[in-house]
Amino acid sequence: MPDASVILQFLVSGIGTGCIYGLVAIGFAVIFNVSGIVNFAQGAFVMLGGVITYAFYRSGHVPLWLAAFGAVASTALLGAAFQFLIVRPLQRRGTAVFIMMLATLALSVIVENAVLHIMGDQPMSFPPFTPGEPFTIGGVFIDRQMLWIVGGSIMLVLALWVLYGFTIIGKAMKACAIDANLASTLAIPVQRMVAYSFALSAGFGAVAGILITPTQYTAYHIAVPFSVNGFIAAIIGGLGNPIGAFAGGVIVGLLQSFAVLFFDAGYKEIVAFSVLLIFLFLRPAGLFGSLVEE
Amino acid sequence: MIEPLLNIEHLTKRFDGLTAVQDVSFSVPRAAITAVIGPNGAGKTTLFNLISAFHRADDGRIVFAGQVITNSSPERVARAGVVRTFQIARLFRQMTALQNVLVGFHLNTQGNVLAALLGRRWYREQDRRIQAEARRLLGIVGLADLADTLAANLTGGQNRLLEVARALAAKPKLLMLDEPAAGLSSSETAELVRLVRDVRKQGMTVLLVEHDMKLVMGLADEVQVLDFGRRIAGGTPEFVQSHPAVIEAYLGSGSRSKGADHA
Numbered sequence: 001m002p003d004a005s006v007i008l009q010f011l012v013s014g015i016g017t018g019c020i021y022g023l024v025a026i027g028f029a030v031i032f033n034v035s036g037i038v039n040f041a042q043g044a045f046v047m048l049g050g051v052i053t054y055a056f057y058r059s060g061h062v063p064l065w066l067a068a069f070g071a072v073a074s075t076a077l078l079g080a081a082f083q084f085l086i087v088r089p090l091q092r093r094g095t096a097v098f099i100m101m102l103a104t105l106a107l108s109v110i111v112e113n114a115v116l117h118i119m120g121d122q123p124m125s126f127p128p129f130t131p132g133e134p135f136t137i138g139g140v141f142i143d144r145q146m147l148w149i150v151g152g153s154i155m156l157v158l159a160l161w162v163l164y165g166f167t168i169i170g171k172a173m174k175a176c177a178i179d180a181n182l183a184s185t186l187a188i189p190v191q192r193m194v195a196y197s198f199a200l201s202a203g204f205g206a207v208a209g210i211l212i213t214p215t216q217y218t219a220y221h222i223a224v225p226f227s228v229n230g231f232i233a234a235i236i237g238g239l240g241n242p243i244g245a246f247a248g249g250v251i252v253g254l255l256q257s258f259a260v261l262f263f264d265a266g267y268k269e270i271v272a273f274s275v276l277l278i279f280l281f282l283r284p285a286g287l288f289g290s291l292v293e294e
Numbered sequence: 295m296i297e298p299l300l301n302i303e304h305l306t307k308r309f310d311g312l313t314a315v316q317d318v319s320f321s322v323p324r325a326a327i328t329a330v331i332g333p334n335g336a337g338k339t340t341l342f343n344l345i346s347a348f349h350r351a352d353d354g355r356i357v358f359a360g361q362v363i364t365n366s367s368p369e370r371v372a373r374a375g376v377v378r379t380f381q382i383a384r385l386f387r388q389m390t391a392l393q394n395v396l397v398g399f400h401l402n403t404q405g406n407v408l409a410a411l412l413g414r415r416w417y418r419e420q421d422r423r424i425q426a427e428a429r430r431l432l433g434i435v436g437l438a439d440l441a442d443t444l445a446a447n448l449t450g451g452q453n454r455l456l457e458v459a460r461a462l463a464a465k466p467k468l469l470m471l472d473e474p475a476a477g478l479s480s481s482e483t484a485e486l487v488r489l490v491r492d493v494r495k496q497g498m499t500v501l502l503v504e505h506d507m508k509l510v511m512g513l514a515d516e517v518q519v520l521d522f523g524r525r526i527a528g529g530t531p532e533f534v535q536s537h538p539a540v541i542e543a544y545l546g547s548g549s550r551s552k553g554a555d556h557a
Contacts, residue, residue, distance in 0.1 A: 159411050167410040168396055168403050168421055171389070175397040178386045185346060186464055187372035187401040196407040 002261060005139035010261040011254065016146045016215070018253020019153035020046075022246035023208035024230025025237060026160065027201030029245035033177040034197040036097050037087070038239070041104045043227030044111040045205025048075045050218030051115055053210050054124040064126060072206045079202025082107055083195040091191070108223055116220040123217035149211045156204060157246050164242070173197065177240075229256075232276045238286025248286065297360070299324045299468055299499045300345070300376075305354035307340055307523075314340040316523040317354070322468070322516075327490060327500040329510040331534075332520035333543055338503040339381055341520070342472050345501075346378050347371045359467060373401065375467030379474060381503075383453040387446040391437055391456050394445055395428040398463030428463060434492075435459045436485055450477040455486065462493065469493065471502040475509055487513055507544075511535060519543065 024042050031039045049071050056067035086103050128145040135142045163170040175183040176193045184190050208226075209218060229252055237248020252272055259271035279286070298321035307315040315337045322328045330338050343349040345356055347368050355364040363371050377398075386394050403424065409417045432438050435455040440448065445456060454477060461469055471490070475483045490500055490513060504510045510517060511531045518528040521543040527534050534540055 162413065163407070163410055166421070167417070168399060168424055169405065169407055169410045171393055171396045172400045173407075174389070175386050178388055179384070181368070182384050182386070183397070184367065184369040185372055185378060186398050186460070187369060187377070188397070189369060200407060200411075 007261070008138070008140045010257045012140060012142055012146065014254035014257025015250060016143075016149045016253070017212075017257065018233075018250035019149050019246075020208045020212045020249070021226075021229050021233045021252050022237075022249025023153055023156060023204050023211075024226050025233035025245035025249040026157070026242045027205045028231055028234040029237075029239055029242040030160075030197045030201045030204070031194075032234075032239050033242065034173055035087070035091075035100075035194045037100050037104065038231070039104045039198070039201060040101060040227050040231075041082070041107040041111065042201065042205055042230055043223040043225065044108040045075050045079065045202045046209035046212075046226040046230075047115065047218055047220065047223040048078070048111060049206030049209030050213035050222075051119055051124060051209075051220075052206075053213070054126055054218065055119065057126050064129065067126075068210045071210060072203050075206035076199040076203035080195045080199040083191075083198040087194065087198070088191050091194075108227065112220045112223050119220070121220065123219045125213055125217040128214040143215060145211070145214045149215075152207060152211050153246070156207060157243060160242055169196075229272060232272050234286075235276055235284075236279050236286060241286065244286055251287075296324055298322055299359060300501070301357040302341075302345075303355050303357065305341070305344060305356065306352050307337075307344055307349055308352050313523050315344065315520075318520065318523070318525045319354075320518045320525060320528050322499060322501050324499050325494060325497045326515040327494050327502070327513055328516045328518065329514035330501070330503045330518045330520060331505060331507065331510055334505075335522070336520040336543075337523040338520055339472060340523075342378060342470055342503055345371070345470065346376060372464070372466075376470060377401075377461045377464045377466035377468075378470035379454070379457045379461055379472055381472045381476065383450070383457045385445040385448075385453055385457060385460075388444065390442050390444055391432060391448065391452075392425075392428055392441040394456055394460050395431055395463050396424065398460035399424045399428065401464045431459045431462055432456075434462075435489060451479055451482045454478060455482065458486070458489065466498070468499045468501060471500065471504075473503055473505065475504060475506050483509065 024046055027042045027045065028039060031037055052071035052074055053067045056062050056070050057064055087100055090100050090103065129148050130144050132144055134144065164174060172183065172188045173193050173196065175188060176190050180190045230249065233249035233252045234245040235248070236251055237246065238244035255271050255275060256268045259267045300322035302321070303319050305315055305318045306313065318341065330341060332338050340349065344351050347363070347366050347370070350365045355362055358374055358376060361374060363374055386397060389397070403420060405417050405420070429438065429441060432441050435458060437452060437456055437459065440452065445453065448456060454474065458471065458474065474486055478486060487509070494500055514531055516529065517531050517534040519526050519534055519540050526539040526543060527537040
């Protein structure tokens, strides 16, 4: 049995990764809620957040915060553009939802390969937001970037909670999720709400990518693992419930962290996927249920 | 003469050989209550579905406030100012009564998701104002005490009143009510009649489908009568009531007018 400080160390790192998975999972849930589409390009948005920030920052003309802001805005725009140019026309034709999921997979592959061609296959990174030594609490090292990750994630979750719970436009988005036909009879522009959800999810993904990059790196090939882990998180927390999906992310992050601690790094994915299978059997609506189902 | 708010012109709808609405023309005057009546299967609900663009018309056109709205989309029709209720009340069942009304306000709100996320002051103020208006509307339909009850847990009559409140939230130019009194208790019906008279007094135009003749005759300013998809008469309640074709349609086919009308 490893001693307590080691366990705590893995707990901290699990929470950090978990927050990132959680933001990806929110992205899945937000889009799924309004449109019924599972957006497999979610991991590509995470990757883009880091890569675009890196590109702006390395140009040497902008401070890191501005580069990050630009990356979030452009990724969100890409999300909205994808909805406008691909999803919307497909929906107009009455295309089945699983075809649109394939379209999101295609977007992911296109983004990955575009990044590979433009930026190359080398890992990219940029400095943490606040430089300095990690904090030490009771023998546990807490990276300064970790505080940004947890704090940033909490801010976004709160913003989302306010959006859905307390604003009229959030109600309109929820109404589209429950009954899009009925929402349209109240002059709610359903397609615009779907576009918002794509922009929001892409933006959340980009923030996740920007937060995590300084602690590791980003590269074209991280898109798929983030999509997969974020999706598992969304299933565990509840694809129909964005806040629950975030909690699912933290759970997956912790599970993986402890799998590495107690077994071996190679068991990380085995644990995550085993838990996914268990949930698909036992609680397909997720731990926290759905916004939509009663 | 003031231009009518809505003109139905030679409207026709066929379903697999059955002509549900055939060459129907009439107009809906402003700030008045117009009722469409007719026996079971007369095409009343089909007419509603054509106006709100749920169905595509095969022929004819619909002109609303000078604008041709035939075969546009439900969303565009609603944005033009036509908001409807349904024969079987349709609510966002997983939302509370208050939230249902809030959704109805969408047409009268400004701003996008960014303004909401950033919590801009004008956006928050708008939200507050609309919350208050929504509660007021719930009070008007007598559901103030049930504001935080899930729509799924309301009775049929309460659902129907809530649906009307939600439609009013959109501040429509034309309010379309599909059998609004169906399933209401007598006190709820009285409430509804008072409400509909009230909104007309405020200048709103109302078009309703109803098979409760007594209700229609007491409430409507104008009545249009459909039978087998055709318009057979139209005018004041008194005129329609004594019209031979109407008497024929209603009395000449006692078996048809029995039972619930789900046309």
